[in-house]
Amino acid sequence: MATQRIVGAQSEGPVEEAVSLSLRPQRLADYVGQPRLIEKLTIALDAVRARREPMDHVLLHGPPGLGKTTLATIIAHEMGANLVTTSGPALTRPTDLVGTLTRLGEGDVLFIDEIHRLPVIVEEYIYPAMEDYKIDFTLDQGMHAKAITLPIKPFTLIGATTRAGLLSGPMRSRFGIVHSLEFYDETDLLKILTRSADLMGMTARGGTSMTDGLQTMARRSRGTPRIANRLLRRVRDFAQVRSDGRVDPDVVEGALQLEGVDKLGLDELDRKYLRVIGTVYEGGPVGLEAIAATLSEDAATLEELVEPFLLQIGFLARTRRGRALTARGAQHIGVTLAQQPDENLFNG
Known part of the structure; x- marks a missing residue:
């Protein structure tokens, strides 16, 4: 079970999403931030509305909490279309995808969150749907197998992912607009x-x-x-x-x-993480599994929820031998490092 944190960017679930819905802008003109992406979308939406065509498929990637779902809602609203929302883990079988696609009306927007988690067999079915607005599937098996092509109405797929590197090349290439969301100032x-x-x-x-x-x-x-x-x-x-x-x-x-949120936005788990490296392991480098065991936390939780921000603000270094505090990170928790991590060990 993931640790619930007020400064964690992951959604806390349906209750938070319901509250957030009332705060989300409905128009591009009201959206704050991501100026390059907003300019791209404005041009694309103006063009397709003039031609009365569905918009190109859109892939949005970046850390959680930056507005991918909000942008999908805005795009659907700007196009005057219905928004159908699902997620990669929810589409476990080809029939799940077929059922979703056949219910779409012309020009509707299908939003798939965590699209990198689509099973491979489902991903193969979505290719012809994205390119030719049709689904090719097979009934029965062996000598009784029968191939059927089912047309679907033109639609726009918006995919969102926090792990763009896990998307296959064929899937990524089928999106007309691909953009990485950036942190806000x-x-x-x-x-x-x-x-x-x-x-x-x-x-x-x-x-x-x-x-x-x-x-x-x-x-x-x-x-x-x-x-x-x-x-x-x-x-x-x-x-x-x-x-x-x-x-x-x-x-x-x-x-x-x-x-427990300090002046830099760190919470107690962030500070515990830094203190373990700084005091127990004398500034590092130390392996992630050792840190997790000392904190009684899951290593994946630390890697996904804690480390990104500490890396972003320069408090943590990932080296070939493990994690190490930087001078700034040590200063923040009041620890004096015996030696600085060797920059030649950094793996980025």
Whole structure:
């Protein structure tokens, strides 16, 4: 079971998704961030609307929480089409895919999350659907086998993945628009938080502005809108109980301290991870399995949920001999390294 963390970018499940739905923009004009991608999509949507054709298939890849599902919703809304949502793990058999595709109306948008987890046999069935709007499948086996071609209505497939490297070449080549989502800067996160706070009806304490508090949240959101909105909801709850629902910088600081989120957006698991390397293993290098055993955590959890951000901010180095603290990482937790990790050991 994955560790639930307020600063974890993964979705916490249907309840969070339902709450987030009310905060998602419905138009490209309201979307904040990812300017290159938004320009691409604006041009593509204007062109296909003029020709009255389905849009090219779109592949969005990048870390979780950056807005892939939101963009799929916006594209469907801009095209005036229905959005059908599923995921790679849910399509376990070709019949699952056939059932989904045959129910699509003309111009509908099919969104497949975690598309890299499509089984190979299902992936083979989706190729002719993407290229020629048809499904080729076989009934029965052996001498009674019979090939059937089933036409389907033109549609747009939007695939989302956090592991683009696991997609096969044939699958990737069938997308007309492929784009990697980038982490957001503080300015864009502040705009997102300001909009969300307004939609949630949050107000500032008399004589103060919420901008400073929202800026604090933006700075600690690890470049991820999902985390920013999650922090905002926790601050709203804290403000409701401790300050009659009104927000100021002290309220924000109190709420984030209660959640264990420090000035850089690290939580207690991040800090424990760094302290284990810095104190138990004297700064490293040390293998991931050893760190996981010391923390009583799953190694995959640490690799997927903890390490990416620590690598991004330069607190952690991956070397050929294992993980090692950088000077910045050691300074943050107040540890003096006996020696710096040899840069020649870095594997990137």
